[in-house]
Amino acid sequence: MNNFEFKNPTKIIFGKDTIEKLKEEIPTDAKVLLLYGGGSIKKNGIYDQVKTALANVDITEFGGIPANPEYETLMEALKVIKAKNITYLLAVGGGSVIDGTKFLSAAAIYDGDTPWDILTKNIRTEKGMPFGTVLTLPATGSEMNSGAVITRKETKEKLAMGGPGLFPQFSILDPEVVKSIPQRQLENGLADAFTHVLEQYMTYSVDAKLQDRFAESILQTLVEIAPSVLKDDFDYKAASNFMWSCTMALNGLIQKGVPTDWAIHAMGHELTALYGIDHARTLAIITESHYTYNFEAKKEKLVQYGERVWNITEGSVDDKAYAAIEKTTEFFKALGIDTKLSDYTNEYEGTAEEIQKRFTDRGWTGLGEHQSLSPENVEKIVKMAY
Amino acid sequence: MNNFEFKNPTKIIFGKDTIEKLKEEIPTDAKVLLLYGGGSIKKNGIYDQVKTALANVDITEFGGIPANPEYETLMEALKVIKAKNITYLLAVGGGSVIDGTKFLSAAAIYDGDTPWDILTKNIRTEKGMPFGTVLTLPATGSEMNSGAVITRKETKEKLAMGGPGLFPQFSILDPEVVKSIPQRQLENGLADAFTHVLEQYMTYSVDAKLQDRFAESILQTLVEIAPSVLKDDFDYKAASNFMWSCTMALNGLIQKGVPTDWAIHAMGHELTALYGIDHARTLAIITESHYTYNFEAKKEKLVQYGERVWNITEGSVDDKAYAAIEKTTEFFKALGIDTKLSDYTNEYEGTAEEIQKRFTDRGWTGLGEHQSLSPENVEKIVKMAY
Known part of the structure; x- marks a missing residue:
């Protein structure tokens, strides 16, 4: 066996009717950016469950994160984070939304020239903006790891990023979401x-x-x-x-x-x-x-x-x-x-x-x-x- | 499958020659209490490795924690923690030393009448004094969980305790220690x-x-x-x-x-x-x-x-x-x-x-x-x- 280090601090909340536990995980004084994808969460009821759980929290929304999350789209979300003084990110989606949220977690407090550097210069994120996830699509494992893959459309590149600061603080895994996939x-x-x-x-x-x-x-x-x-x-x-x-x-x-x-x-x-x-x-x-x-x-x-x-x-x-x-x-x-x-x-x-x-x-x-x-x-x- | 929550933030450092990594894990300004058992660590070289790694750290020692760690002995260690203004505990041993250290982590900042209550009143520890471990005896798993079992000699009782505040911050697992067991x-x-x-x-x-x-x-x-x-x-x-x-x-x-x-x-x-x-x-x-x-x-x-x-x-x-x-x-x-x-x-x-x-x-x-x-x-x- 090779030497190794292992640390995974993500809290998993697993099971039926667990989305309501969101309210126990996000600080009530947080300014939350709710990130999602193509809008399926509005059809399958997950969006409503999230909004009900967070009825007393200040939420801004950013939908439309595509499969293979694109840098260009995420840069629009970054503008919202800055403009609204967002303090907490909540990804409601599958691996693409979660990966995009990880990029934003890193980019939100990155102080280099351009967030593109995080991807091209292999910059590891030691500390990011705190975020949690509600998983809607089991597949990538992004809900309990600290890595992400981001696409840049104009150059057709897919690049990896990560770092110990990019573990979700919590991830809610309700198997009921599988019903509508x-x-x-x-x-x-x-x-x-x-x-x-x-x-x-x-x-x-x-x-x-x-x-x-x-x-x-x-x-x-x-x-x-x-x-x-x-x-x-x-x-x-x-x-x-x-x-x-x-x-x-x-x-x-x-x-x-x-x-x-x-x-x-x-x-x-x-x-x-x-x-x-x-x-x-x-x-x-x-x-x-x-x-x-x-x-x-x-x-x-x-x-x-x-x-x-x-x-x-x-x-x-x-x-x-x-x-x-x-x-x-x-x-x-x-x-x-x-x-x-x-x-x-x-x-x-x-x-x-x-x-x-x-x-x-x-x-x-x-x-x-x-x-x-x-x-x-x-x-x-x-x-x-x- | 039943609903569950899972979070385990302990950092595992596993492999040959990893004891020297202690110095990267314990804050240099910490006042450390080094806890160990019957003294076998002084014969097998582990004690020397720990002391070398922490040459620049303020260390007090407390040896003699017995198998099935006893409340009476631990209360002596608690006195040392208070007298020396200890801020960080380091368990070098097997499950008994680590369990004893968990009790001390809880007791050091417990503000009830007597630390005995932690055991008899099922008080869960949400936050304890930070501690790490160097495992010398694979067996109990205490190095990566938040539970402990403590014995009281005078009443022949063995009682369990725990809580999310009692995960080790890190545990060093060097399989070479098995050689001298x-x-x-x-x-x-x-x-x-x-x-x-x-x-x-x-x-x-x-x-x-x-x-x-x-x-x-x-x-x-x-x-x-x-x-x-x-x-x-x-x-x-x-x-x-x-x-x-x-x-x-x-x-x-x-x-x-x-x-x-x-x-x-x-x-x-x-x-x-x-x-x-x-x-x-x-x-x-x-x-x-x-x-x-x-x-x-x-x-x-x-x-x-x-x-x-x-x-x-x-x-x-x-x-x-x-x-x-x-x-x-x-x-x-x-x-x-x-x-x-x-x-x-x-x-x-x-x-x-x-x-x-x-x-x-x-x-x-x-x-x-x-x-x-x-x-x-x-x-x-x-x-x-x-």
């Missing part, structure tokens, strides 16, 4: 959480037995509940397990003391930036070719995963490892998610070269758990995913 | 952590799939590493997995959203108070008779545990559940731990009646996950454990 977003959430775990697990062994088993626990749970989450009748038990699994998939715990990969995300982000493909689907596109290209390096872990998560017992080491990759692709397909770039766009020619060029231009010389994947390797992996 | 303490640590998980898991299903799998992950890891932890040659990898498993076994995570039992601990504490038997061994004494007595209520979970942790595949539901209990007893015995009260004392007659009387006197009418075990039930369970 469109099928497509449920599929995305399951695939997103599943891939988050894979990125922190499918590397090489450092004999971190408990971390491995925790990762496998989340994968097993997602596999087990996926059919119930996707079926038409709302199933509160399945929704609860789905929501908690998504949070645990990326709250820092399972990555402690082990090597992590994240190359699938690095490549996937480019596909979203270039073609607007849903984040989770870009991960499903890259996974198979990434694991196939890096087969030797990941073989041992692929076998363990195949045996423990998919009950693969037959065949040679190579057979089991390949079968584990195949099972993963089948899982994505069973969710209703296509796993080739050509399923999403006809204009895929040149994509691999473009991504290779972007990585080269940014000076990213080594991706993956060994920091050994060059932009040229990336080009080959993306091409295998056409 | 006596065999008996290693056995105790493994049994203690194992039983902690059982108390939060062996109840009834609320379909909390991830919590169940996390609990099973810790149990599986402890079973897998126990032989390596106990063998004469120090094994850093096994020690790392042991240490992290003990912490995760009782840091609050696996108990969230599920019913918990803790009747084994309630009964076990009395055996320690009456006969001075090691805490972990009292748990091993009670477990088999508790699960046998409550067989019907726990049967379903016993089967799941048997199948997933012990790979029991044959037989009826009852067969599997009984086999799971048997495997548990065998595990304790393989650790070198006896599982009957008569293995520890010849004077066991009357113990069950005495414990029944104590529970009745305290007004404890219902123990266990259903709060259904009466003092009379307890009497029967303890008698089965003779």
Whole structure:
């Protein structure tokens, strides 16, 4: 096991009818900016629950934060924060709204030239404006971690940011919200959480037995509940397990003391930036070719995963490892998610070269758990995913 | 899954050569009280590492905190805290030293009549004197939770306390400390952590799939590493997995959203108070008779545990559940731990009646996950454990 540090101070409030607890978490004298996305919260009743809980609090609203939160939109929200002397941010939404709120938490008290620097100069936020979240879409885990990904439309870039100052003070997780989530977003959430775990697990062994088993626990749970989450009748038990699994998939715990990969995300982000493909689907596109290209390096872990998560017992080491990759692709397909770039766009020619060029231009010389994947390797992996 | 709240702000610093990081965690202007136990830290080099790391900090020392930390001894430490205007506590030890430090953290700023009230009146500590820990003995999980158990010698009582103000600010977990731990303490640590998980898991299903799998992950890891932890040659990898498993076994995570039992601990504490038997061994004494007595209520979970942790595949539901209990007893015995009260004392007659009387006197009418075990039930369970 590698040395590690772990601290996660976010308070989780989990369960039915918990949105009303908002009033116990936000100081009554706070000037709150309520941030949300496309407005679905006004249709499914969550907006009303939030407003009722915070009836006695000074609230300004900023809606319209898009999927893959954009810098340009967020800069408008930043103007509101300054103009209204906002002191507390409340994200009501999924990963995009929460990520956007994290950027605002950092930007609101950043004293450099331009908040864009936070993204391009890898500035870690030690202290941000306090914020909480009401999660409306289980998927990214952003509700219990301190990272965010922000998009800049004009340059088609997706860039990561974070720091210990960007943990939500609290996150309210009411599985009832799953009831009104469109099928497509449920599929995305399951695939997103599943891939988050894979990125922190499918590397090489450092004999971190408990971390491995925790990762496998989340994968097993997602596999087990996926059919119930996707079926038409709302199933509160399945929704609860789905929501908690998504949070645990990326709250820092399972990555402690082990090597992590994240190359699938690095490549996937480019596909979203270039073609607007849903984040989770870009991960499903890259996974198979990434694991196939890096087969030797990941073989041992692929076998363990195949045996423990998919009950693969037959065949040679190579057979089991390949079968584990195949099972993963089948899982994505069973969710209703296509796993080739050509399923999403006809204009895929040149994509691999473009991504290779972007990585080269940014000076990213080594991706993956060994920091050994060059932009040229990336080009080959993306091409295998056409 | 039941509703729950979860917040654990303790910073974990895990790995080789991490004790030197103490200097980054304790404010340089703090007046520190360094608390430790019987003095083994002076023989194994940990004391020197701590003193070197804190060379520039004002330190007062208080050694001699016994196993099952006693109120009387702690009141002496409290005098030192007041006399020296201590502002920060540092526990260097195992669960007893850390639990004692938690009591002091609460007592140092308690403004009631007597600190004894904290224990007898169930006063939760919202804010205590800040403290950190250097863990020298993996077992209790106290290094990452906010609970403590304190003994009063004159009344032979063991009482629990806690509150959100009693999380350590940081805990340093260096698996190298395992090298110098006596065999008996290693056995105790493994049994203690194992039983902690059982108390939060062996109840009834609320379909909390991830919590169940996390609990099973810790149990599986402890079973897998126990032989390596106990063998004469120090094994850093096994020690790392042991240490992290003990912490995760009782840091609050696996108990969230599920019913918990803790009747084994309630009964076990009395055996320690009456006969001075090691805490972990009292748990091993009670477990088999508790699960046998409550067989019907726990049967379903016993089967799941048997199948997933012990790979029991044959037989009826009852067969599997009984086999799971048997495997548990065998595990304790393989650790070198006896599982009957008569293995520890010849004077066991009357113990069950005495414990029944104590529970009745305290007004404890219902123990266990259903709060259904009466003092009379307890009497029967303890008698089965003779």
